[in-house]
Amino acid sequence: MHLEIEQLSHTFAGRPPRAALAELSFAVPSGQFTAVIGPSGCGKSTLLRLAAGLLPVQEGSLRLGGQTPAQAGAQRRVAWMAQSPALLPWRTVRDNVLLALRFLPAGHAARLSADEALARVGLSDSANAYPFMLSGGMQQRLALARTLMLDAGLWLMDEPFAALDELTRERLTHELLDLWQAQRPTVLWVTHHIQEALRLADRVVVLSPRPARLILDLPVDLPRPRPESSPAFQALLSRLRAALGLAAAPAEEGA
Amino acid sequence: MKPRAVWNPRDLLSAGVIVLTFFLLWELGVRLLDMPVYLLPAPSRVILTLFQNTSLYAQATALTLGEALVGLVLGLSAGFLLASVLVLRPGLEGGVMTLAILVKSTPMVAIAPLLTLWMGFGVLPKIVITALMTFFPVLVNILTGLQRTDPALLDLFRAWHASRWETFIFLRLPSSLPYLFAALKISAPLALIGAVVAEWTGASGGLGRTMWLAYTNLNLPYLFAAIFILAAVGMFLYQFLAWLEARAVFWQVPRQD
């Protein structure tokens, strides 16, 4: 499902009004994995919430496969993963995953079964536990499983790896790319982790501080898997760091 | 609002010590000051009265507790249904809440004799008063609970295109459970008070009736025995609800390390 964002602006009402997006334009061809990077509070979550149909489009246009977000959402073509895990505390891990299927209209099936989805994120052992028994990273993996199992043409992911340690991140990166290559959905992947963006995405979109504008649109034409030590990876890394106003020195840590 | 483990040995011990000390001081005070029994009976005297009239008190307690519980269930059901309607049809909230506050602001002590006048000395006016008294805290608490659903979860349900009704059943209702228990813990003692006040204004039995008889005869040991029972029953109800809450709202139990 291709994505077209044209002159998209969004301002939150209030005193004073807060502008979150300013005339943002970019297009994502069908099946492309696009990482969105920008400073905290610049409007990344707002962009995803607009695409998920959770906020009304005020100005400009946002089209998902030629449809409005509401239309695409009603047909269950969009899977959105919130920045917080948003789990139902009174349901077990498995029941939390199963709940997502309950609201699918007749004729829509999930891509994975609940147990398969849990296995993909390494939560099989905790299927009968309750969310309050999970660590922050485990809760996030549960939310990830719940999103990935849906058979959607567009994945809107809001920092899904933020609470994960480097080891789990590495493992889930493989699982995720696996699923993505099998299904080829269009992905909008918000992250503040520059290396993660370069490891995963076909392209990295860098946004300015609030209100978000496009400041760099960087294609990543490297074959996966991408070793960070390769000169090509390092070259892209320094371009991203420069765009974000970070020191050019190669550093170990993320944003 | 985390439910604490109820009846744990340490709390039980400290509660026992405090209550016992209180009774001991009371007993000592009455004896040392040579307090006449028509002003303040010693607790030993009250407890003796209680044991000498067990069947009388058992009957009265059963009647009052029955009235209170039936009224509580009615008030609870009405408050719960109304809160649900207000959440599913938000436009009605202003009007209905005005009416509910009107009911709440009416002093029940003034209404009780009227109801007795209209409905007689039977259990019906007691149940009505109890239901009226418990209805409002239930309505307000459950309405708050149904409305204060985690916005992140509401977003999730919206992204899933769940209907209003599905969102109510699968999300709002379970998240309001802690508020339901808060309402019950306020309402249960109120129900007991409601039943007693209604009986006081005229009844053929019950603890309120017993108290009124004892009061008019200045038989204070009788009066205090009824008060002791009310206090004990109220405390038991509360502890029972807390116990139930810890099991029903299990996910609010603090994490153990």
Ligand SMILES: Nc1ncnc2c1ncn2[C@@H]1O[C@H](COP(=O)(O)OP(=O)(O)OP(=O)(O)O)[C@@H](O)[C@H]1O
């Ligand atoms: N409901 C709201 N009302 C008012 N302002 C809001 C609201 N939601 C977001 N904002 C503002 O819009 C801006 C963008 O918010 P958004 O959540 O999209 O940022 P973000 O890029 O996702 O940040 P982060 O990386 O910290 O998650 C912020 O400055 C925020 O204060």
Ligand SMILES: [Mg+2]
């Ligand atoms: Mg965000």
